[in-house]
Amino acid sequence: MPWGEIKDTAAERRMFQRRTLVMLGVAVLLLGVLIGRMYQLQVTEHDTYRTLSDKNRVQVQSVPPTRGLIYDRNGVLLAENRPVFSVTLVPERVAGMDATLEKLQQLLSISEEDLDRFRRRLREPRRPYQELPLRYDLTEGEIARLAVHRHELPGVEVAAELVRYYPHGELTAHALGYVGRINRQELQRIDPVNYAGSNYIGKTGIEAFYEEVLHGKVGYQHVETNARGRTLRVLERQNPVPGEDLQLHLDIRLQQLAHELLDGRRGAIVAIDPNTGGLLALASVPGFDANLFVTGIGVQAYRELRDSHDKPLFNRALGGQYPPASTVKPMMAIAALDSGVIGRHETIWDPGYFQLTKGGHRYRDWKRGGHGWVDLIKAVAESCDTYFYDVAVRMGVDVIHEYLDQFGFGRNDALDVRGARSGLLPSPDWKRGAHSQPWYPGDTVNMGIGQGFMLATPLQLATATAVIANDGVWRQPRLLKDVVGDTPLDEVLPKATRDNVILKNPDDWNFVTKSMIEVMHGRRGSARRASVGASYTMAGKSGTAQVFSLGQDEEYNAEEIEERLRDHALFVGFAPVVDPQIVVSVIIENGGGGSSAAAPVVRALFDAWLEGFADEETGAELAAAGSAGESSG
Template identity: 60%
Template sequence: MSWGTLRNSGQERELFKRRSFVAIIAIILLTGVLVGRFYYLQIIEHETYATISDRNRLQVQPVPPTRGLIHDRNGVLLAENRPVFSLTVIPEQVSDMDALIEEIRGIVQVRPEDVESFQRRLGERRRPFEPVPLRYHLSESEMARLAVNRHSLPGVETEARLVRYYPYGRLTAHVLGYVGRINEQDASRIDQVAYAGTHYIGKTGLERVYEEELHGEVGYQNVETNARGRVMRVLEREDPTPGRDLTLSLDIRLQQVAHEALGDRRGAIVAINPETGGLLAQVSTPGFDTNKFVTGIDHENYSELRDSLDKPLFNRATRGQYPPGSTIKPMMALAGLASDTVTQSDVVHDPGYYKLPNSSQVFRNWKRGGHGDTTLYDAIVLSSDTYFYKMAYEMGGAEMADYLEHFGFGSVTSLDVSDERAGILPGPQWKRRVHGEPWYPGDSVNMGIGQGYFLSTPMQLAATTSVIANRGARRPPRHLRYIDGDIPARHLLPDVVRPPVEMGEKSDWEYVINAMEDVVHGSNGTARGISPGLNYRMAGKTGTSQVFSLEGEEYDEDEVAERMRDHALFVAFAPADDPEIVVSVLVENGGSGSATAAPVARQVMDAWINGFPEVLTNQAIPGAMENNGPSGRDPQ
């Protein structure tokens, strides 16, 4: 058989044509499907996929507002914002966080506590793609090393942030408080939209009280990013509204004088302008550096503060509750006169003790042997316990509580101090409610000299003493003076004036004030030791409050452990005829109020009335305005 008889050329051509036709049809169909798909994606679904693309390329980012500043009454900056370079990580852009941290550690120093804090923040609730800080306060060399290695660090950013800074951290710790990072507890109570992009919030003190004014309003910006999420350019921006600046009544020079007057002792000082209620100084010692809390205090430093026996974190001026002791005797005198329990001419024999009628219980005077025949005036000047024992017994607990309540005892006295405690103003109803026991005559006797259940704060003592300085007008203490430099703060803090109930005749007020002057200037006054060289008239009252009592034994300070000694107190205002300043002083375990607390008050008043030492005006307090007269005071 020949080769030609085996091959059929016509049949092969037909087969090739059929196969070519099928291939062309398949190509046409597949091309149609592809074109149709292109049409569907680019024409029909154009807007949908363009939006998705823009979302990947464009982002709306919040722009946090700049926090408002805080100044003292003379314009000295007390709280400012400083730029700090930080290393942050966006967790959503990191596949292996542990490996990334190890790589970062090879470039810059990262402490174990930094990693611990970072891990804790990762576990807290936060917004998606929100950077989490790993290191603060990067140096220029560290910034440069991170920039060189940036290509190998996905999700890592270095950014400049404004961070709160307190130039006088220890001096103002218990007044301003501090800001800290927003945690889960904060996030649950704030408006998430209003705080978008904001990392810090007021935690304590005035930073917390005036958070709404200081925070401002958030802004926004549209940015274009690359595939790795890095910002390439800003397309549109709506600027945030900065927080409002606050001006306080506080004078940082007086704050420093008060702080130095207390020295290393545990105690508190509160100074008030009685005309307005403006707080001129509020000191609690020992203090602490608030700047350590802003970006997160490490465990070692926090434990040291928390566990210290001196309790530096505790605000003694507003939260410390102590028996007021004899500092309440001027208020008790006014209450006795107003209730007709005593008169200005009544004489009580003071043998050095008081014995309840039909009882063997004896209440000792601070002076063994007593003061002899004593008028109410003498009882204030000499601080006779016996006179006030008798008067308190005759008034009774209910009537004493009623009068003392109108001075401000037993309640929060200030308008913008967030952590002030109310103290305890005891009485029959209070004791029945709290202890489930009846009120005994001995309770009244102890209450009459500010002991027993009676507790008050240094802030409260200053506020109640201001009522006497104002001859009856009660103006609650306040820190805030102006907003944004010149807007009076009255719309936030109304000028509240609450006179007490009828507290006797005008002559009674002058009678008590004259006696308080003789406490300082009289030859027998308990605070006469501070009068030499005093070129103005001061009205004051010493006090000593017991930490514990000795039954049947005489108190000997030298034989008692330091932390079990009596607290020293002193309240005063000056000049007595037209007061410009009211001061309350507490020195924990300081012993005698006349020997310990009164000299401290004199240092504070001397600075305010006679003018500050030049070293404070020109060196220690940079940026302070020039004095308006010798003390730098003005009517506010």
């Protein structure tokens, strides 16, 4: 058969052309789809994919504000921020946490305590991509080693941050408080936006009370990163607003002198400016170094502080509740005069004891032979217990409660002092609720000399004494003097809540002040030795608080009693009498008589404040040289 009859060339050509056209159509269609998709990606959805791309390349980082500084009344820095280099890890970027930690242990000195703290924080709720610190305060050598091995440690950074530092350490710990790492409970209540990037928050004291003012407002920055998440450059930045600086009424010179005068003895000193209520000194001894708590105190160090028999973490000035003893007698004198229970010159016979009923229990005076006939001036000057037993019973517990309440007992009247306790101003209702017992006349007798159920803090004693120094005008205690910034003080400082004490005869203030002058300058004043050589007139009242009760016929002998069972020594006073400039309260735990142990301390503080700090050693020597007084009250 001929070849032409088998092969149809024309038909094959037409088939090839049709196939070519189909393939060309398919190619054109695919190209159109590709172009359409490219248009969709590059034009229609440009913003969406650019944002997704930027998320891989650009990150928004929070920039924490710089915490405000704290100064004393003379501009001395009490709390500052210092740069510290630490090694941090971002868990989301760490390839293998265990291997990374093991590698870091080879490069740095990392204790088991540091590792335990880091793992605990790793388990706690936190913000995504938040840096978790592992070791603080790196040395230059450690920073260099980390830089050399940086490429082997993804997610590990050397971070520089400003950390709170207290230059005076133990001197200001109880007054200022301290900042610390934000914990789980705080994380749930703080503003997550404003605290983004912040690791520290005020824990106690002024640092906690004025946290909002000191913290400031967070900023942010857009940074470009590489594939490993390391920052290449800052693209945009919104600066944070730093916290406001605060100036306190506290005088660090007086604060230091207060610590020196206590000389390691357990106790507290509070000094107030009666014209403003400003706290000039707030000392509690023993204390602690607040810097230990900023970046996290070690378990062993904290255990030693917590378990110490001397309780250095306890703020005795604000939280210590003690029987006020005879320091409450000037307030009782005001109550007795104003209520009309006794006249200024009315006398009471003191045989050395007081009895509610003939042949009944004898409430003893500190002077076993008694003071004889006693009027109000002599009763305060010589601290006659029998006199105040008698007027207390005459007034009754309800009248006493009413007047002492006006002086701030049983209340926390501090405007900005966190941690201050209210003490205890007992009443019949309180005793029924607390002890399921009625109020007995003997309870009133004990209350008359500041013993029994009544408790007061050193801050309350200073505040009540300031009311007398001001002739009834209330100046509630506060630490903040001014805000060094744009925020007005009135917007920050809490408003005063107490009314002035108004007496029927305003001259009673001067009369009771005269009795307190007799304590210091009178011929038989219980603390007259503390005023020897003074160039100014001062007013005061000593107190000796029993730690345990003696039996009816027992005598107190300090030498035969365990040290921690000995009487507490107290003293309150103000100076000068005309236009008072300073009010001081002192408690020395188990210190003995208030006149012998505490009065010289008050005198030294008066001298320093009124005559200058040029020779601080003189004040310390004066306190150390305090001789035995004539009275235990």
